[in-house]
Amino acid sequence: MKENGQELDRIIREHSLYQCLECGKCSASCPRQLAGKEYSPRLLAHKLIAEREDEAFIESSVWECLTCGLCGERCPSGVNFSRLIMDMRVLLAGTKGLKGYRSHDGALHSWMRIMTSPDLQQERLGWVHAGIRVATYGPVAFFTGCAPYFDIFFAGINVDTLSIARDSVRLLNFLGITPVLLSNERCCGHDLLWTGDRENFETLCRLNYEEFKDAGIKEVVVSCPECFYILSEFMPEIIPTFDIKVTLLIELLEQEFRKGGMAFRPFKHKVTYQDPCRLGRVCGRYDPPRNLLSMIPEMKFREMENSGRSAICCGNNAFINCDSYSKRIQVQRLREARATDADMLITACPKCMIHLTCTMRDPLRRDSLAMEIKDLVSVLADQIEWTGK
Amino acid sequence: MNHVSLLGICCNWSPYACYNAAGMARLKMPPNFRLVRVMCIGRINQALILRAFEYGADGVILLECKDEDCRYGPGPEVGHQNVQRVRRLLRLLGIGQKRLVERSFATHEKEEFVRALWEFSELIQTMGPNPAKPRQELEVS
Numbered sequence: 437m438k439e440n441g442q443e444l445d446r447i448i449r450e451h452s453l454y455q456c457l458e459c460g461k462c463s464a465s466c467p468r469q470l471a472g473k474e475y476s477p478r479l480l481a482h483k484l485i486a487e488r489e490d491e492a493f494i495e496s497s498v499w500e501c502l503t504c505g506l507c508g509e510r511c512p513s514g515v516n517f518s519r520l521i522m523d524m525r526v527l528l529a530g531t532k533g534l535k536g537y538r539s540h541d542g543a544l545h546s547w548m549r550i551m552t553s554p555d556l557q558q559e560r561l562g563w564v565h566a567g568i569r570v571a572t573y574g575p576v577a578f579f580t581g582c583a584p585y586f587d588i589f590f591a592g593i594n595v596d597t598l599s600i601a602r603d604s605v606r607l608l609n610f611l612g613i614t615p616v617l618l619s620n621e622r623c624c625g626h627d628l629l630w631t632g633d634r635e636n637f638e639t640l641c642r643l644n645y646e647e648f649k650d651a652g653i654k655e656v657v658v659s660c661p662e663c664f665y666i667l668s669e670f671m672p673e674i675i676p677t678f679d680i681k682v683t684l685l686i687e688l689l690e691q692e693f694r695k696g697g698m699a700f701r702p703f704k705h706k707v708t709y710q711d712p713c714r715l716g717r718v719c720g721r722y723d724p725p726r727n728l729l730s731m732i733p734e735m736k737f738r739e740m741e742n743s744g745r746s747a748i749c750c751g752n753n754a755f756i757n758c759d760s761y762s763k764r765i766q767v768q769r770l771r772e773a774r775a776t777d778a779d780m781l782i783t784a785c786p787k788c789m790i791h792l793t794c795t796m797r798d799p800l801r802r803d804s805l806a807m808e809i810k811d812l813v814s815v816l817a818d819q820i821e822w823t824g825k
Numbered sequence: 826m827n828h829v830s831l832l833g834i835c836c837n838w839s840p841y842a843c844y845n846a847a848g849m850a851r852l853k854m855p856p857n858f859r860l861v862r863v864m865c866i867g868r869i870n871q872a873l874i875l876r877a878f879e880y881g882a883d884g885v886i887l888l889e890c891k892d893e894d895c896r897y898g899p900g901p902e903v904g905h906q907n908v909q910r911v912r913r914l915l916r917l918l919g920i921g922q923k924r925l926v927e928r929s930f931a932t933h934e935k936e937e938f939v940r941a942l943w944e945f946s947e948l949i950q951t952m953g954p955n956p957a958k959p960r961q962e963l964e965v966s
């Protein structure tokens with residue numbers, strides 16, 4: 437790590453790693469370590485500070501973390517591992533090459549990098565149907581994210597992430613908003629950034645900004661927590677003139693629904709809720725999903741054993757390092773969901789839906805883990821109605 | 826003439842036998858054409874096809890055995906399924922479905938094999954270079 441000495445010092449200082457007490461709370465709460473993986477955030481902290489010559493250890497650990505942020509909730513010194521890991525990956529990717537075993541052999545990262553092409557002319561809006569109203573130019577856009585791509589790529593496990601986009605637009609229409617859908621929107625780049633590819637990530641941000649400007653956009657409504665995190669926190673950092681309001685769909689919905697004039701049809705289900713890490717721990721939005729769910733009559737809501745700040749990750753992040761330990765985390769998470777006696781698991785991130793659905797299909801455990809899984813916006817869009825009051 | 830990069834992914838069995846026989850017979854192959862030999866088209870997944878485009882291919886052709894000739898079992902069927910999915914992704918990306926071609930051959934079909942390569946090459950020539958090429962440094966790994 438010698439050649440990276442200064443940069444490493446900066447990263448360590450910026451993330452208050454020198455305040456580390458070696459108390460081990462991070463390791464004791466890390467789902468990856470608890471699943472049995474040979475990985476210890478505490479030891480990584482120690483090596484980065486005191487034993488930088490152990491490059492092999494540092495390099496392999498940096499790619500292991502799920503960046504779920506659970507340890508950050510417990511660390512008495514406020515070490516934010518998720519961001520520390522991101523910076524370390526960017527640093528190591530620049531000098532030693534991108535590592536981390538890429539799930540699906542890196543297909544998703546490939547299409548994300550292909551999207552850095554400035555001349556791209558996508559055909560990503562084939563899913564728009566007559567039942568929804570959309571525009572090509574106007575003040576408010578809806579950010580679709582990778583849903584049209586996931587829809588094809590994950591067709592084999594029957595996960596319908598495109599319905600999240602459709603239902604988001606339905607809800608916006610319900611509120612009288614006709615959102616712009618950008619035909620050349622790019623991936624937000626979250627997964628490239630969290631796998632260390634900062635250069636291509638920044639290109640995606642800039643291209644998206646150009647698309648927003650060309651379509652006259654003043655506000656972008658986002659439903660995916662990762663896209664929201666990137667658009668609201670990273671885009672303004674990368675584009676100094678960034679002047680676009682970024683709105684989280686569920687926050688907008690909560691605020692509008694509180695004004696009255698609408699109601700929800702009863703939903704006779706027992707449900708539980710998976711906090712996506714980018715929505716909860718990273719963006720601090722624990723309440724809006726719960727508040728929205730509490731508006732639906734006859735629905736019973738039960739929290740899982742680990743929820744809110746302690747919620748456990750869906751097992752994978754940025755589509756790297758999915759392995760038997762990820763599966764163990766997912767199995768544990770689904771067992772917690774089943775233990776609530778709920779018949780439906782509600783989530784708010786397409787990736788939680790993909791990863792947890794994948795585990796439910798495990799042929800050896802199928803019956804013990806399977807349950808209906810639905811995104812929050814789909815539940816809302818299906819149950820909402822005007823009361824005209 | 827457009828400069829295009831063409832990639833063929835070729836199964837080791839029937840299609841590679843055709844390729845060999847075509848070489849022995851000194852049949853002329855299209856220029857700018859690179860061939861990667863794999864043991865079975867079933868080895869090729871969606872990611873590898875996409876990566877060829879990420880790395881700058883203008884067209885990719887999968888050269889397979891006939892379904893019933895696969896030495897391993899379901900190879901060509903895996904190929905059909907992957908091609909179908911990747912084509913849909915290429916369409917979304919604006920690269921276009923036609924830049925991914927799939928052809929199958931029996932062991933003795935060297936003329937058909939070479940003709941297929943020429944047809945593929947002409948198709949991509951007329952389409953021109955793939956517009957959706959990442960301009961930046963590719964990953965270092």
Ligand code: SF4
Pocket residue numbers: 455456457458459460461462463477478481510511512513514515
């Ligand atoms: S929880 Fe924080 S202070 Fe404790 S060992 Fe981990 S990084 Fe260090």
Ligand code: SF4
Pocket residue numbers: 462465466467468469477500501502503504505506507508517518
């Ligand atoms: S962010 Fe999550 S996976 Fe990474 S060290 Fe912390 S608890 Fe473990």
